[in-house]
Amino acid sequence: MRTFAAYFIYMNKFEELGLNAEIVNAVRDMGFEAPSEVQEKAIPVLLEQETDLVALAQTGTGKTAAFGFPLIQKINPQSKQTQGLILSPTRELCLQITNELKNYAKYIPQLSTVAVYGGASISDQERQVKRGAQIIVATPGRMKDMVGRRMIDISNIGYCVLDEADEMLNMGFYEDITEILSHTPKEKKTWLFSATMPKEVARIAKKFMKDPQEITVGSKNEGAKNVSHEYYITSGRDRYQALKRLADANPDIFSVIFCRTKRDTQKVAEKLIEDGYNAGAIHGDLSQNQRDLVMKSFRNRQIQMLVATDVAARGIDVDDITHVINYQLPDEIETYTHRSGRTGRAGKSGVSMVIVTKSEVRKIKSIERIINQSFEQKDIPSGDEICQVQLFHLANDIKETKINHEIDQFLPQLEEILKDFSKEELIKKFFSVEFTRFYNYYQNASDLNQKVSSRDYREGEETGDSVRYFINVGSKDDFDWMSLKDFLKEELDLGRDSVSRVDVKDSFSFFNTDASETEKVLAKFQDFQLQGRNINVEITKNRGGGGGGKRKSGKKGFGGKRKDKKFGGNDRNSERSPRRSKPSGGSGGRKANIKSSINRRKKK
Template structure:
């Protein structure tokens, strides 16, 4: 007997589940399905990604649907197009033996006319993203005033993505006596607010502990200098030849850049982010599911639609801004009872975030050293040997054996093995033989510049002539350098340049994110300075530091800084192959302020 039949599901749904190959319900399914079948109730269910939440709400929803009525009875809201389509597909699979059942997906990036046509033909269940759903309600294409069930899937992520207003507007137009089922991986205050405002004495089901990470996932971190992130990523990939991974970046720009670097370096990689069309996203995801792509570089938003089994590693190329987001990332691996690894590449200044995440997920990270080139070569060589051992012989080559034997005549078995493996080994050996060890930033703080106490002061080549004052420049820096509300202070703006301060532990982040920053087509240049922010005095001489270019001390700032700038004077990373390297060097004249300072 299929264990799903013991949960109270009807024969049609049990048969569909059996066809899909499911025999034993997951913990969230065991807890949620009987409850939702027996009672008309509101529900808050907390469970990690990959625990079977879609079946937990989809199966009881379908059992409640009256297919003889053309009225929309169920609404499922999800954060992204990919997840919307995934849920729709699963609901259709669960309901394939229910004659006359109609499920429609409503999401942005596709024809609203086609979706409206499907709705007009009748939709018992609508699966939608909040933005497109709100638009169709406003156009009076969809009527949800009589729905009986409303499900919020990945509620925490929808709110993290800024859909709070859309969700509250949608829920405000639904009946008070409907059943609302909220499914989430974590329980931040925004989710609790939704539950309190729109739900009536909801039951709560928790699988595991609130906000904890998946139990089958181990967590590791690797501490490197800010410019060594990409080189570290390559080493992690090369040290795990069978890697099938999702690599997370904070921004769309970084996601595309990292994917392009990996492809250039010969990896089967692709990017998925919000700037791709739906057709492009579908192509990438199909390639990933077929394992034609083994390294998928993604933003957090785009990754919400990734439901792929057997992902071996999640690599946090950059940590997320919100700690709760890490739970979603790591939940991409270690699914369906399998084990997985979540790796984090951090700089010294980000270490405190590791401790914060540990408190949230109730698990400890293990600090690991990046493998050396010699270790990687050994791993790759043994992996190749095992692959050869497991390869089934293709007897189509038998006809060519006499010619092959003639060519290789005179070589011993040992010599042939050496020649065969040298072909593959040499590629890695040549790359890593001159690669230095990627060192963890030293504990003595030498990777950081001199600062005023716990502050660091910078020069930036933007000023009044670029239409900035201290307030607008402060906002610009906060947004582009990913600094918090109070992360930028002591902003002094002159005609063609300015100064600003951050906390000392933000220096790595500032220089890393500033490497490709431009304003109106001009390279934005940020450097350390000895200026003390003394309000109204002449700017002091700037110093080098933090691995950046140095400016000449000149004569105490007595000469005026040239306004003309030839060429690209910004900081550059290394080659695509290494993903990092020393920036350019060269002296620059000292300067003097040409206008009165404006300061905060």
């Protein structure tokens, strides 16, 4: 029981920020011990001043309360008019924020917070808003739709919060946000919260905010201090085997595994389930009901390994995640900060692991510079090491197991059955039941580690890191930068995060890849057609990027036809996996033709 003195200190910590009694009481009920750093910095500024704000802080640092507490306190609960709008990138995050705000405002019964998001009845959401919603939490797509249909009036709001701003812009919501904000009053205050500060976030801050206050928790784009970072080097064909060994070497793992594409996410999850792991997938191709069921199983720990895309993972708010595993590095280095922020939350420690090939090693150094933390290179565990870990994990489980005394009545019979064995023999027999599965699987396991030299770390920096290409499709073909990037990633299937600096013009576009992928890119687009139209890719003279650059005259693509890449883990022992016995938890016409052809390719 909390002593009076401790209770008094506890109350003072939040009262000193300027919060009123209703919010402080709600905070007490929720069990908050003390304000986090971002809360200590943001809440007094937002309560004491009518100002715009840019706040940079990592995922899991308490940003929702940092803007939620001041917003609730500034809202007039007696008025049914919508006064505050919060935009967030995903449905899951939208619902999470809504639930948290309701908890914060539990002692203010007149205050109503409504979630507005896709995948649910728009008419039901309209009715909830019409009944009186002082605060609306929304995803940009659904909000733009409802504002356009005049289902929601945000012409008199006083506050607009852009939560996870970098992720919303990375998902291509810039135009939606611009359209939504055009329906809000100029004199409103805008609070922008983000984990990283790429140029797109800086641009939106400059366009929609006036002399904003700025607070930063840690350095810009810096990773969380209580997360350790490790990387493991293997060949591309052994990536899946490496993932399994990392899981087997950490028996209590409760993790999120990140893949770049929806296809890889689904395949990795299916393979893990087939091999007996309690795994599941979450990505954009799942229905909302499927995603809800997967997340429920993950929160209940029926799923130990959740395989996710970066976009789908934005709604994951689960405590005690022990590991984040980067099965593939993200397309944008800043995204790594979001990934690693899934673990090490609420003051607990966590581990972020990266599986890379030799050609990807130098990117570790780039990430280190951005997050201002060092990675430790580690070896992928050997079969012997995994068997030893599993053996002692079982021993500790037995040691901590509470005795069920219902067994007492059967002890005489059990003793009779086992009377001919010594203590040593009984121990060996007992542990062999579990240990033998792993031993049989790993007894002839090969070394998956690949050795690298200092040259591997410098490669690319010495030869020219990036090559820029011209491609003869553009906005007339119904592409924007994000859809073109997705298309290129899908077709090239590079096995690494290489497509960048996508610049879409009217009838043509530019993009960059790493220099080491040049031959593969050009080979892919020789004799490449969409609905009978030739798609050409050529190298520009401006290798490093920028807005354009002249095409290299006469340089056409060369080599090969399209092939569907098979799943990349050479599962040598999959038929006898140690976990198999466990239960598994242009013109309009041209636009239409090209778009439908792309969709058909993606379905294959």
